[in-house]
Amino acid sequence: MRNTIQLENLNSQSVDIYNLMGFQPKVVDMDYLGGLGVKPSPSEETLKGLINGSALFKERLGKGNLIPRAEAEICEIGLDSELEIHNYTGACPTLTYEINPVTGCNVGCMYCLVSDGVHENKMKAYSNYHLLVRKVLEEKMGERHYYYFSPKTEAFQEPTLQTGIAHNILREFIAHFHKYPDSKARIFIASKAGTKQLFYKHEGESILDLFIKLKDKLQFNTSVSIMPPKLREILEPFAPSIEERLNAVLLCQQYGVMSNSALVQPIIAPYLTEENMQDFFGKLKKANIINYKPEFLTACMENLSMIGQLMGYFDKEMEKTLYEYYINPENAEHRKQRGRTAPSRHLSISHLKNMMEISSRYGLTVSICYWVRRQLKISEEMIPVINSNGFQCLGYQTELFNK
Numbered sequence: 001m002r003n004t005i006q007l008e009n010l011n012s013q014s015v016d017i018y019n020l021m022g023f024q025p026k027v028v029d030m031d032y033l034g035g036l037g038v039k040p041s042p043s044e045e046t047l048k049g050l051i052n053g054s055a056l057f058k059e060r061l062g063k064g065n066l067i068p069r070a071e072a073e074i075c076e077i078g079l080d081s082e083l084e085i086h087n088y089t090g091a092c093p094t095l096t097y098e099i100n101p102v103t104g105c106n107v108g109c110m111y112c113l114v115s116d117g118v119h120e121n122k123m124k125a126y127s128n129y130h131l132l133v134r135k136v137l138e139e140k141m142g143e144r145h146y147y148y149f150s151p152k153t154e155a156f157q158e159p160t161l162q163t164g165i166a167h168n169i170l171r172e173f174i175a176h177f178h179k180y181p182d183s184k185a186r187i188f189i190a191s192k193a194g195t196k197q198l199f200y201k202h203e204g205e206s207i208l209d210l211f212i213k214l215k216d217k218l219q220f221n222t223s224v225s226i227m228p229p230k231l232r233e234i235l236e237p238f239a240p241s242i243e244e245r246l247n248a249v250l251l252c253q254q255y256g257v258m259s260n261s262a263l264v265q266p267i268i269a270p271y272l273t274e275e276n277m278q279d280f281f282g283k284l285k286k287a288n289i290i291n292y293k294p295e296f297l298t299a300c301m302e303n304l305s306m307i308g309q310l311m312g313y314f315d316k317e318m319e320k321t322l323y324e325y326y327i328n329p330e331n332a333e334h335r336k337q338r339g340r341t342a343p344s345r346h347l348s349i350s351h352l353k354n355m356m357e358i359s360s361r362y363g364l365t366v367s368i369c370y371w372v373r374r375q376l377k378i379s380e381e382m383i384p385v386i387n388s389n390g391f392q393c394l395g396y397q398t399e400l401f402n403k
């Protein structure tokens with residue numbers, strides 16, 4: 001069964017990427033970098049990526065397919081498929097199955113780790129995804145494991161909310177725990193949802209109602225970025241504001257749903273002044289968050305040229321610093337999947353130390369992904385594998401298995 005549905009966007013921003021007054025996309029080449037005063041000279045390959053990205057950016061802006069269109073194709077997933085194991089480092093210490101009921105994502109982040117910021121294709125939402133979850137829950141019964149909802153799309157976005165797909169997946173877990181009260185399956189939710197998303201109803205039940213029924217088996221980790229607010233509105237075009245996300249955290253806490261750890265990503269390193277960090281961690285503290293998992297922006301060069309130009313629309317000096325953090329040939333091997341480059345290692349470690357110093361004043365602990373630990377040679381003394389608040393990696397709460 002396939003049909004296309006029109007979606008009603010739940011969030012909109014005050015800025016429109018297609019109508020930025022006075023903005024003209026440029027070609028990020030040697031002249032452009034030189035004009036900004038960027039010091040390191042990129043390799044030929046890096047420069048090619050920046051130039052290609054500039055052309056793609058201009059084309060997508062012109063065609064109007066830079067961010068998602070509010071429509072999705074509804075289809076069915078084969079029930080003989082598997083849920084992917086979430087272990088891209090090859091050494092993740094947890095057993096985690098991925099729940100990805102949509103191909104594509106309506107939040108439309110320009111920095112998206114999954115799509116490299118490409119949102120040209122129509123989204124596909126799988127109306128029977130809960131049946132696949134049901135099958136895997138039965139198969140893996142008895143194992144101590146997590147379900148990560150969702151690493152490759154947003155769990156609570158228009159295509160999953162307006163079809164009831166998200167609600168049906170949560171209902172599968174409720175039925176599973178009803179049948180097997182001792183099951184060691186646990187749900188790890190990482191989401192940009194705000195309160196509007198949590199209150200979204202399908203067949204009379206909201207996401208929050210379903211969370212409450214799962215409250216000892218589930219953790220809701222908000223995902224929030226650190227970057228200039230106006231830039232965030234452009235880079236996360238259909239996401240709730242940071243304030244709305246933190247209100248969702250408070251709402252979960254009010255109903256006893258575990259929600260006290262945040263994924264802090266992406267972090268735009270040139271924005272990390274003492275004042276901005278104080279402001280950010282102060283907000284997390286007010287939302288009773290006690291742990292966070294930091295992750296700096298990683299981007300392929302095509303994507304970097306787009307993010308850089310949008311950043312430069314607001315702040316040219318910050319755009320210059322951004323390129324300097326990423327394009328140095330010495331940094332070319334500091335890459336995650338699909339050629340996504342991370343900022344210079346020594347800057348990453350010094351920013352991480354600063355962040356940890358400031359966030360510790362707000363009583364926050366840090367958990368970190370194994371890839372970052374290995375790349376930055378972070379010792380167990382600096383960040384334990386399981387920290388004093390019981391969190392590891394992305395912010396999995398180990399205590400969840402004792403409930």
Ligand code: SF4
Pocket residue numbers: 105106107108109111112113114115151152153154192
């Ligand atoms: S919410 Fe996540 S999956 Fe969706 S576009 Fe943003 S980064 Fe990508």
